[in-house]
Amino acid sequence: MSNKQANNTPQPxxxxxxxxxxxxxxxxxxxxxxxxxxxxxxxxxxxxxxxKELVSVIYNSVEKGSTLSQAMExxxxxxxxxxxxxxxxxxxxxxxxxxxxxxxxxxRNESINSGIRQAVTYPFIMIAMMLCVIIVxxxxxLPVFSDxxxxxxxxxxxxxxxxxxxxxxxxxxxxxxxxxxxxxxxGYVYVNESPKAKEFVSDLGxxxxxxxxxxxxxxxxxxxxxxxxxxxxxFPTTDAINMVEQLINNKEYRKKITLxxxxxxxxxxxxDAAVKSNVFSGTYGxxxxxxxxxxMLDQVMNKVAAKYxxxxxxxxxxxxxxxxxxxxxxxxxxxxxILLSVMLPLMSIISQIG
Numbered sequence: 055m056s057n058k059q060a061n062n063t064p065q066p067x068x069x070x071x072x073x074x075x076x077x078x079x080x081x082x083x084x085x086x087x088x089x090x091x092x093x094x095x096x097x098x099x100x101x102x103x104x105x106k107e108l109v110s111v112i113y114n115s116v117e118k119g120s121t122l123s124q125a126m127e128x129x130x131x132x133x134x135x136x137x138x139x140x141x142x143x144x145x146x147x148x149x150x151x152x153x154x155x156x157x158x159x160x161x162r163n164e165s166i167n168s169g170i171r172q173a174v175t176y177p178f179i180m181i182a183m184m185l186c187v188i189i190v191x192x193x194x195x196l197p198v199f200s201d202x203x204x205x206x207x208x209x210x211x212x213x214x215x216x217x218x219x220x221x222x223x224x225x226x227x228x229x230x231x232x233x234x235x236x237x238x239x240x241g242y243v244y245v246n247e248s249p250k251a252k253e254f255v256s257d258l259g260x261x262x263x264x265x266x267x268x269x270x271x272x273x274x275x276x277x278x279x280x281x282x283x284x285x286x287x288x289f290p291t292t293d294a295i296n297m298v299e300q301l302i303n304n305k306e307y308r309k310k311i312t313l314x315x316x317x318x319x320x321x322x323x324x325x326d327a328a329v330k331s332n333v334f335s336g337t338y339g340x341x342x343x344x345x346x347x348x349x350m351l352d353q354v355m356n357k358v359a360a361k362y363x364x365x366x367x368x369x370x371x372x373x374x375x376x377x378x379x380x381x382x383x384x385x386x387x388x389x390x391x392i393l394l395s396v397m398l399p400l401m402s403i404i405s406q407i408g
Contacts, residue, residue, distance in 0.1 A: 067131050069161070070161075072132070072136060076154070076156040077154075078096050079150075079153040082096075084154075090116055096109050111128075112125045112129055122140060122149070123137050135280070135297060135300070139152050139284070139287055140152060142288055148287070155282070158283075162359060169370045170370070173373055173374060176377070177381065178242065180381045184381065184384070184385045185235075257305050257306070260305065268373075269304055269307075272304070273303075273304040274338075275363055276301060277311065278338075279355070280301050281294055281295070284297055285355065291324045295324075307333075310331045317330055324346060324351070325347075328342055341357070342354055
């Protein structure tokens with residue numbers, strides 16, 4: 055676990071770091087180790103100086119009389135949702151179970167986010183490689199053919215001349231093009247690091263017709279996982295909905311949650327409200343209704359969250375399986391057209407000379 059800092063401002067922990075911390079605390083508390091002893095052991099196992107310092111701060115605060123949730127809040131690196139869960143775990147005496155559920159929750163979120171990053175990063179790299187190949191071809195290879203044409207007493211015309219002129223422009227303004235590419239890279243990094251940027255991308259993906267279904271499943275998976283954790287920790291259904299709603303970045307999906315919450319407030323059961331508001335599909339709605347009636351709603355929610363994760367992985371895999379051959383085909387087509395636009399006239403000239 056690490057805790058990167060800039061200008062002495064604590065940076066929030068990512069999903070992987072939170073999951074690791076929660077898993078360690080859960081195992082130790084389940085074994086009967088006290089909170090203070092558990093923190094000391096986590097500090098010893100920390101792989102970085104920042105991680106050791108963070109856990110040491112929490113440990114010292116607990117030793118001075120603060121509760122674990124208060125000490126974690128003072129560190130400024132844990133999300134509000136986790137702090138509320140830890141506080142409830144302390145009140146109910148189920149802190150080990152809460153940490154175990156938190157570890158599963160943030161591990162599932164990290165798995166989903168990792169899949170999304172892969173789906174975005176891979177095409178980004180492929181497109182960058184395509185542009186590099188085309189730029190080298192246009193700015194370095196075509197001028198060689200232009201010299202050959204001049205030696206044969208003619209010049210490039212038509213498409214080949216246009217492409218050659220474009221290559222000259224690329225060479226003349228290469229600094230500008232490189233700067234634009236660097237801005238795209240910085241923008242990509244910013245989107246990965248900024249919560250506001252992530253929310254913007256989530257809203258965009260939720261509205262775009264090609265990605266709407268995927269982003270809806272991602273939001274549903276987060277909601278199901280969060281509800282499972284909140285309900286298993288002892289929160290009433292209404293309070294759980296209020297808490298988990300704050301975790302969802304997808305504004306379109308949050309509208310569904312708001313409607314679900316209103317229906318529950320009017321006396322509708324959560325299972326029926328979830329189906330009527332389209333928070334979950336009909337199939338999952340019926341599964342949740344069974345869990346609600348049997349008093350096993352938290353367990354059913356966990357299963358639903360796991361199923362959504364499988365569907366998300368399938369959607370991302372399907373996307374990558376389509377985008378890879380498509381980009382390769384586009385690159386091959388562009389390179390082929392460029393070469394043909396040069397080679398065909400050249401072959402015609404050579405055949406006339408012969």
